[in-house]
Amino acid sequence: MIRVEYQAAVPDWVRRTIDAFIISIVPRAEGLLVLGKIDLSREPDGSGLSLRADGTFNGEHRELCLEDREIADPRYQEADWDKRRRELVRGAVLDLLGLKLPWGILTGVRPSKLYRHLQQAGFSPEEIATKLQEVYRLSPEKAALLQEIDSVQAPFMRAEPDGIGVYVGIPFCPTRCRYCSFPAYPLGTHGHLVAGFLRGLAEEIRFFAEFCRNNGLRVQTVYVGGGTPTSLVPGDFGRLLMALRAFSTEDDMEFTVEAGRPETVTPEHLQACLDWGVNRISVNPQTLHDRTLQRIGRCHTSADIFAAVARVREARIAVLNMDLIAGSPGETTRDLDETLDQILTLAPENLTIHTLAPKRAAQWDEEQFQEGMADPELADWLEQAGQRIRQAGWRPYYLYRQRRIMANQENIGYAVPGRESLYNIWMMEETKTVLGLGGGAITKWVDQRTGSVERWSNPKCPATYGQRISASLPEKAKWLRAHLN
Ligand code: SF4
Structure with a gap:
């Protein structure tokens, strides 16, 4: 430090x-x-x-x-x-x-906001490229990356004005990964809170589905994250997906479910996904090395990941996303190459490459984070991996950064052209309103004229959420209505 x-x-x-x-x-x-x-x-x-x-x-x-x-x-x-x-x-x-840092003097989560700000001010792409390198001190590679992503995102920015997204937070996981800073309560110790949490969530979904209908808001994308939503038992999981269809019955609504832990992706969960029109699912290996999986606190093996992907493919869910984390303690560039090789062979339509970022809420301490590969080695691997992924047919379509991210890098979402996630673009770029429901969910109201963003946070703790959400709904609706008018 x-x-x-x-x-x-x-x-x-x-x-x-x-x-x-x-x-x-x-x-x-x-x-x-x-x-x-x-x-x-x-x-x-x-x-x-x-x-x-x-x-x-x-x-x-x-x-x-x-x-x-x-x-x-x-x-x-x-x-x-x-x-x-x-x-x-x-x-x-x-x-x-x-x-000299890859992202120069930029520290924000969304560097592409700067790109758009300069565009809106009237600067040409060439002028922006020069400014990014000379004023903001970005490396030529990062300046080019911003430009590349901007061109992929352009069609998604012309979405209809009444379109919004919905995020649903399910704050439970089988165990807690050691690097995790999300609201994710292990079921072994917090499973008794699930029923009360789901009662509150059902009420919040009903309330805001009606709110959206009454106020002319068209839900174009629903993202069920957390936590691990598929860690709910199949009956609860199916009822949740059914309830979410109250936001839209349109087939073309993007409907994503996080199934981060492969051992939770059962045939019954996949059947519920098919029944309720889920068309995007995220199975996240992070690594395909069993010793790293153990080290990061997962309770599954790489074989579980291959089995879960095979089940998802058999179910024919249109888009599969897979996440990989670079920089985990004890992993080498060879380990990362081996994981990437296997993921590319599995050919998910979406592939997200995260760089580890030490967080206070994580179980790992500073010493363990020091055990990851050296920053220059990690940065070189990420650059080369990006080139390999592009050559194999994916292209970067969104990125975000985190405070204290290793080697001054970023997280990048890649997609096969035409399979980009609307939710990820809207949420990460903060260009459209996303209504947050469930544990720890944040509603972001985006003013389409000024681009300003207002936030409303739900309680993170599932017990507090279950007890208080019902009473807070009128106030949250009043807050939203004030922005609508
Ligand atoms: S699966 Fe995701 S949300 Fe759950 S503990 Fe691991 S990192 Fe956190």
Whole structure:
């Protein structure tokens, strides 16, 4: 972990910017940055920003004088000046640390939002590519990746104005993976909460299905996640899918079920998926090495994954997604290659490559995260894997980043052309409203005119959810109605 010591007084916003930036980038880097001073000013003639700073990192002293004249372009708004002050500070920190990072000074979850912001400001693709590399310091590969994803997403951004998505959180899993930070309660210790949780969820689904009908909202995609929804017994699982059809009976509604743990994908669960029109399912190996599966706290083997995929294929569910995690402690590039080879042979229509991100809510401690492969090796593997996946016929269609993600990388969703998930694009890009139901679900109301996002969170704990959700429904509906009007 990099620590910062301030020798001179700095404004609060500068300190907050530096501290947040340091926490986000390369979590496994070590050292002490002693910051002498940092002065930032806006030129009185409006010609740009300038910054002077000096500091010492691990014994190496640097003095900086940075300028941003580019912000004076009339296509920028006044609000952009404020953002660029913070971005100049982040650039100074990178220079003082002597670091070049793949994503440069960007720390946000959704770098493609910056791409769209620059597009909407009127900059051409060529200008954006230059800015991403020169102003935001992205590597040429990451700048090209953003452009590639933007072109794939363009048709999905022209969706109908009354279209929304629905997310349903089922916060139970067979066991808890050691890297997990999601609301996922092990059934062995929390199984007694399932019945109360499902009673509350049935009520929330009925209430908001009616709300959507009464307010002209057309549900185009439903995503059942969590947790592991298929860890519910088949009867409960089938009743849940049936209830969700109250949002739409249209065959073309995208209907996804997370079946992350392969041992939970039984023929009865798949029959319920077929009965209620599920057309996308996610079986997530993360790795196909049994020793890593054990190490990450899963209670199944790679053979279970192959068996679950065979059952999904037999059931002819249109789209299969599979997730892989790069950077797990103890895994080598050879292990990752072997897993990727086998996944490509299984040919899922969607393939998501995650990079591990150490989280506070995870069971692993910092030391265990240090045991993953070195950052440069991991970054090289991800780059080469991306090329292999493209050559095999998939293309990247969405990406998101996480705080403290290893090797300053990202998570990328790849799809066979024409099999992209509408939900993933809407949710990750925050371009359309997604109504969140169930445990820990977050409703994101997106204003289609301004792009601003308002959030409403459901209780994470299934016991609290079961007890309180009924009483909170009128208030949540009032909040939604206020945004509709
Ligand atoms: S399967 Fe997913 S939600 Fe469940 S514990 Fe593992 S990472 Fe968390």
